[in-house]
Amino acid sequence: MTLIEIRDLEVRIGGRVVSGVPELDLAAGRCTALVGESGSGKTTALLAVLGLLDGADVTGRVVVCGVDVLNAPEKILREIRGAKVALVLQSPQAALNPAMRLGTLMRRALARHGVKGAAARARAEQAVADVLLDPEILRRYPHQVSGGQAQRFAIALALALGAGVVAADEPTSALDVTVQAEIVAVLRRLREERGLALLLVSHDLALVSTVADDVLVMKDGGVVEAGPAARVLTAPAHPYTRDLLAAVPQMREQSREHRPDADGGEPDPGLRPGARRARRVTGSRRRRRRPHR
Numbered sequence: 667m668t669l670i671e672i673r674d675l676e677v678r679i680g681g682r683v684v685s686g687v688p689e690l691d692l693a694a695g696r697c698t699a700l701v702g703e704s705g706s707g708k709t710t711a712l713l714a715v716l717g718l719l720d721g722a723d724v725t726g727r728v729v730v731c732g733v734d735v736l737n738a739p740e741k742i743l744r745e746i747r748g749a750k751v752a753l754v755l756q757s758p759q760a761a762l763n764p765a766m767r768l769g770t771l772m773r774r775a776l777a778r779h780g781v782k783g784a785a786a787r788a789r790a791e792q793a794v795a796d797v798l799l800d801p802e803i804l805r806r807y808p809h810q811v812s813g814g815q816a817q818r819f820a821i822a823l824a825l826a827l828g829a830g831v832v833a834a835d836e837p838t839s840a841l842d843v844t845v846q847a848e849i850v851a852v853l854r855r856l857r858e859e860r861g862l863a864l865l866l867v868s869h870d871l872a873l874v875s876t877v878a879d880d881v882l883v884m885k886d887g888g889v890v891e892a893g894p895a896a897r898v899l900t901a902p903a904h905p906y907t908r909d910l911l912a913a914v915p916q917m918r919e920q921s922r923e924h925r926p927d928a929d930g931g932e933p934d935p936g937l938r939p940g941a942r943r944a945r946r947v948t949g950s951r952r953r954r955r956r957p958h959r
């Protein structure tokens with residue numbers, strides 16, 4: 667079943683094309699990743715899927731869980747956001763109301779989608795258990811949880827609402843290495859067990875190589891190459907993709923000049939050989955924030 671279908675999507679801001687995706691099909695249980703340099707249009711494409719591009723000139727066709735997003739009334743869009751497609755951001759704590767316990771927050775979100783009382787409590791507890799969090803976390807405030815816990819809570823919120831698609835924008839780049847691997851493991855398990863579909867925006871080629879089935883490589887607001895991750899990341903056809911991949915060891919050498927112990931430490935669980943190196947380098951780009959747990 668196709669959950670996201672994009673055809674000839676073009677987003678213009680101030681007359682300039684800032685993001686364009688000619689074709690994307692995402693089925694249940696699959697993961698498509700948008701990769702590319704900063705400003706290439708990845709986040710804009712993700713926001714288009716959620717119908718969150720007020721003020722932009724958007725053309726083409728975006729169908730999410732049967733809803734024609736670019737032509738749907740705001741009321742319908744509000745219904746699909748959360749209940750069908752959940753957005754997971756780089757720093758979920760920033761998006762959580764600091765004055766509200768996580769349990770309250772989740773129950774309010776459920777109430778907006780018509781689930782209340784004991785059913786909401788049960789749904790919340792099940793969802794946090796599904797991402798391997800102790801239900802006790804529902805009594806805590808956002809500042810009382812780690813970055814990794816907050817990210818798992820954001821995923822749990824998506825599960826509680828019954829979302830079949832998670833749209834994740836750099837979901838691990840604000841987290842430290844061990845926690846990144848935990849989040850990746852949770853996302854992979856949910857795909858396998860629940861058939862969750864994942865639309866992933868990431869700078870992190872290591873993350874992409876471990877979770878994505880398909881990859882779209884974006885540059886200057888367009889897609890320069892698309893195909894199965896196993897092919898695109900090992901035998902890239904486009905010079906830009908080759909540059910992107912070639913930059914990884916090169917940047918590693920640069921970073922080693924500044925950090926003599928750069929290759930120390932144990933390999934990360936859950937990363938394929940070579941991926942750890944790619945992660946370290948790509949994870950140091952502009953959007954990376956200070957790791958926290």
Ligand SMILES: Nc1ncnc2c1ncn2[C@@H]1O[C@H](COP(=O)(O)OP(=O)(O)OP(=O)(O)O)[C@@H](O)[C@H]1O
Nearest residue numbers: 679684685702703704705706707708709710711953
């Ligand atoms: N609201 C806006 N107003 C003006 N320009 C915008 C707006 N939103 C995005 N852009 C421009 O659109 C282009 C694509 O931005 P986008 O955030 O989609 O890129 P990205 O690939 O996700 O980059 P990054 O990884 O840095 O977030 C950029 O040139 C950006 O400056």
